Amino acid sequence: MQDYWYKQTKEKPLFPDLIWSKPENKLTAGKLLIIGGNAHGFTAPATAYAEAVNAGTGTVRVLLPDSLSKTVGRQFSAGEFATSTPSGSFSQQALAEFMDLSVWADGVLIAGDLGRNSETTVLLEKYVSKSKALLTLVNDAVDDFVTTTNGITERQDTLLVLSLNQLQKLYSTLKLPTAVTHSMDLLRLVEALHELTLKFPFFVITHHLGQIMVAIGGEVSTTPKDQPLTQIAAHASVWWLQNPSKPFEALTSSLVSP
Numbered sequence: 001m002q003d004y005w006y007k008q009t010k011e012k013p014l015f016p017d018l019i020w021s022k023p024e025n026k027l028t029a030g031k032l033l034i035i036g037g038n039a040h041g042f043t044a045p046a047t048a049y050a051e052a053v054n055a056g057t058g059t060v061r062v063l064l065p066d067s068l069s070k071t072v073g074r075q076f077s078a079g080e081f082a083t084s085t086p087s088g089s090f091s092q093q094a095l096a097e098f099m100d101l102s103v104w105a106d107g108v109l110i111a112g113d114l115g116r117n118s119e120t121t122v123l124l125e126k127y128v129s130k131s132k133a134l135l136t137l138v139n140d141a142v143d144d145f146v147t148t149t150n151g152i153t154e155r156q157d158t159l160l161v162l163s164l165n166q167l168q169k170l171y172s173t174l175k176l177p178t179a180v181t182h183s184m185d186l187l188r189l190v191e192a193l194h195e196l197t198l199k200f201p202f203f204v205i206t207h208h209l210g211q212i213m214v215a216i217g218g219e220v221s222t223t224p225k226d227q228p229l230t231q232i233a234a235h236a237s238v239w240w241l242q243n244p245s246k247p248f249e250a251l252t253s254s255l256v257s258p
Contacts, residue, residue, distance in 0.1 A: 039088020112139025
């Protein structure tokens with residue numbers, strides 16, 4: 001068996017000490033910034049907010065485009081707002097708010113529902129290149145980066161929470177020799193993730209065949225679980241910001257936490 005593959009179950013967590021030592025005081029439980037939404041929807045950031053609170057983060061702030069201020073401002077008290085484009089997605093002028101709030105936060109989750117706007121794509125690329133935050137990307141926040149890899153192949157402290165389709169695109173963009181397919185067995189995907197994260201500094205979470213897989217620096221853990229990507233990303237972000245020096249242990253433990 002590969003010595004880089006660690007198998008976890010809810011009954012037998014790989015890192016029980018990390019779970020037992022989880023912060024219980026909000027003052028020491030960390031600060032998470034969630035970014036997302038567009039004029040036509042904010043389900044992803046709203047879901048991420050609820051899951052981050054459930055995961056035990058200390059403070060959560062949610063940054064939305066100001067096109068949503070009238071429709072959700074009163075319903076969603078955690079929302080703060082940045083400049084939007086005429087179509088209702090974040091504009092490039094929102095970069096200042098992205099950067100300022102990132103300095104406040106211990107971790108940043110770009111949760112998606114961004115509206116597939118070209119100006120927002122440019123904004124994200126600028127933010128990723130400038131920000132030093134512990135950064136998690138999920139849903140359509142990942143889409144541009146798996147087809148261009150702009151800024152993520154060298155960036156430290158970056159977690160990509162990917163569907164298998166997005167992982168396929170990433171492997172194709174990077175011109176890696178392994179072809180990721182829906183028919184591949186678990187062992188082959190573990191080997192592929194091992195090779196990918198030995199070569200590049202970013203972290204990966206994906207799921208396949210009823211298993212959620214965490215890959216960092218060549219190490220891979222698998223946990224039997226079926227959970228939407230937004231929920232996975234929110235819990236992972238919280239555990240990571242609370243254990244920044246132990247990302248593999250934190251992300252793996254986030255999958256079996258209460």
